[in-house]
Amino acid sequence: MARIISVHSFRGGTGKSNTVANVAALLAAGGQRVGVVDTDIQSPGIHVLFGQRGSDLPRTLNDFLWGRAAIVEAAYDVTPQTGMAGRIFLIPSAARTSEITRVLREGYDARSLVRGLRDLNEQLKLDVLMIDTHPGVNEETLLSIAMSHSLAVVMRPDAQDYEGTAITVEVARQLEVPNLMLIVNKAPAALDRAALQAQIEQTYGCPVAAVLPHSDELMMLASHGLFALRFPAHPITALYQQIADRFMV
Numbered sequence: 001m002a003r004i005i006s007v008h009s010f011r012g013g014t015g016k017s018n019t020v021a022n023v024a025a026l027l028a029a030g031g032q033r034v035g036v037v038d039t040d041i042q043s044p045g046i047h048v049l050f051g052q053r054g055s056d057l058p059r060t061l062n063d064f065l066w067g068r069a070a071i072v073e074a075a076y077d078v079t080p081q082t083g084m085a086g087r088i089f090l091i092p093s094a095a096r097t098s099e100i101t102r103v104l105r106e107g108y109d110a111r112s113l114v115r116g117l118r119d120l121n122e123q124l125k126l127d128v129l130m131i132d133t134h135p136g137v138n139e140e141t142l143l144s145i146a147m148s149h150s151l152a153v154v155m156r157p158d159a160q161d162y163e164g165t166a167i168t169v170e171v172a173r174q175l176e177v178p179n180l181m182l183i184v185n186k187a188p189a190a191l192d193r194a195a196l197q198a199q200i201e202q203t204y205g206c207p208v209a210a211v212l213p214h215s216d217e218l219m220m221l222a223s224h225g226l227f228a229l230r231f232p233a234h235p236i237t238a239l240y241q242q243i244a245d246r247f248m249v
Contacts, residue, residue, distance in 0.1 A: 002035070002126035004117070005247050006148040007183075008133040008141065010164025012043065014154040015185040018218070020132045021049040022228040022240045023247070028079060028086035029229075030244070032127040035075070035120055037061065037091045039113065039144060040134045041103050044093035048223050050078040054095025062094040064116050065108045071116035072123045080229055089124055110140040114147060128247070137171060145172055150179040150247050152209060156186045157196060162203070169204050181246060184211040209246045210239040 007023075009016045017040070024034045038046045038061065047054060057076070063069040071091065078090045094100070121129055131144045145151055153168050155161040165182065172180050184200060187193055193211040201208050215236050218227050228237045 002121040002129045003150070003248070004121075004129045004131065004148045005150045005152070006131045006133055006144045007152045007154060008145065008168060009135050009154045009161075010137075010168050011161060012135045014135075014156055014161065015212070016135070016154045017046040017049065017132050018223070018227070019152070019154055019183060019185065019212075019240070019243070020130050021046055022226055022237075023244045024088055024128075024130050025080060025226045025228050026237075026241050026244045027128055027248070028084055028088045029081075031085035033087050033089075033125060035089045035091065035124060035126045035129040036132065037117065037120070037129065038093045038132050039140055040132055041065075041093045041108075041140075042100060042134060044095050044100075045223075046132050047090060047092040047095070049226060050080065050088070050090055051225065052076070052078065052090070052092065054092070057092055057094075060092050060094040060099070061113075061116075062099045062103070065112060066102075071120050075120065075124060080226060086127070089126070091120065110138075110143050113140060114143050117147070137167065142171070142175070145177060146175045148177055150181070151177045152181050152183050152243070152247070154183045154185055155200075157184060157188070157191065157200075166204065169206060179247075179249075180206050181209040182206060183209050183243060187211050187213050189213055209243045212236060212239050 007020045059074040064071040075089045079087045155165045197208045
């Protein structure tokens with residue numbers, strides 16, 4: 001059975017998808033077979049980080065949810081380097097207006113997603129399944145969190161994120177997620193990161209896996225590839241590796 005990891009944020013724009021993609025790459029580099037599922041169906045985008053264009057993906061998670069395909073048919077091997085010890089399989093959501101508006105208009109059976117994720121684990125023989133969730137709290141998010149071995153909540157040091165993260169942490173505790181952690185992203189350089197980590201751990205009563213500083217290099221990359229592979233010696237890559245290691249404990 002694969003280790004299931006949900007990465008969530010209460011609001012968009014926290015860098016959640018970047019975190020998922022880079023941690024997945026480092027886990028695969030370490031020999032893991034990793035599945036990455038984009039369940040942010042209303043605003044998909046993680047496929048771009050893996051060098052994929054939405055128009056070039058004939059099958060997506062949406063096809064599975066609407067009964068048009070098996071979920072494994074929407075799994076793409078996006079392993080970024082030949083010779084990498086493990087593999088990455090991406091299950092993207094559709095980046096097409098018609099599909100997004102259908103989800104907004106009709107919704108979907110979130111429980112079928114849970115069944116699909118279990119099938120995916122078995123058919124691809126995954127070691128790790130990473131779920132890039134939709135921001136906020138909805139049925140799909142609750143089901144993803146409930147079936148997870150680990151939940152990482154990505155937040156920025158921002159007053160709106162503080163309040164939303166408190167809600168997410170409380171929900172996770174009620175669902176009894178075994179391994180709950182926070183990831184602080186885009187911390188301004190002027191902040192003392194050690195002090196910030198201590199403050200947040202005290203505020204929420206759960207560990208901080210890493211405090212990631214704002215990075216001009218990451219911003220300049222602008223989602224054109226995976227930062228951890230482009231800049232393997234960068235301090236932020238070391239922090240992504242720190243998060244990956246925490247997930248596998």
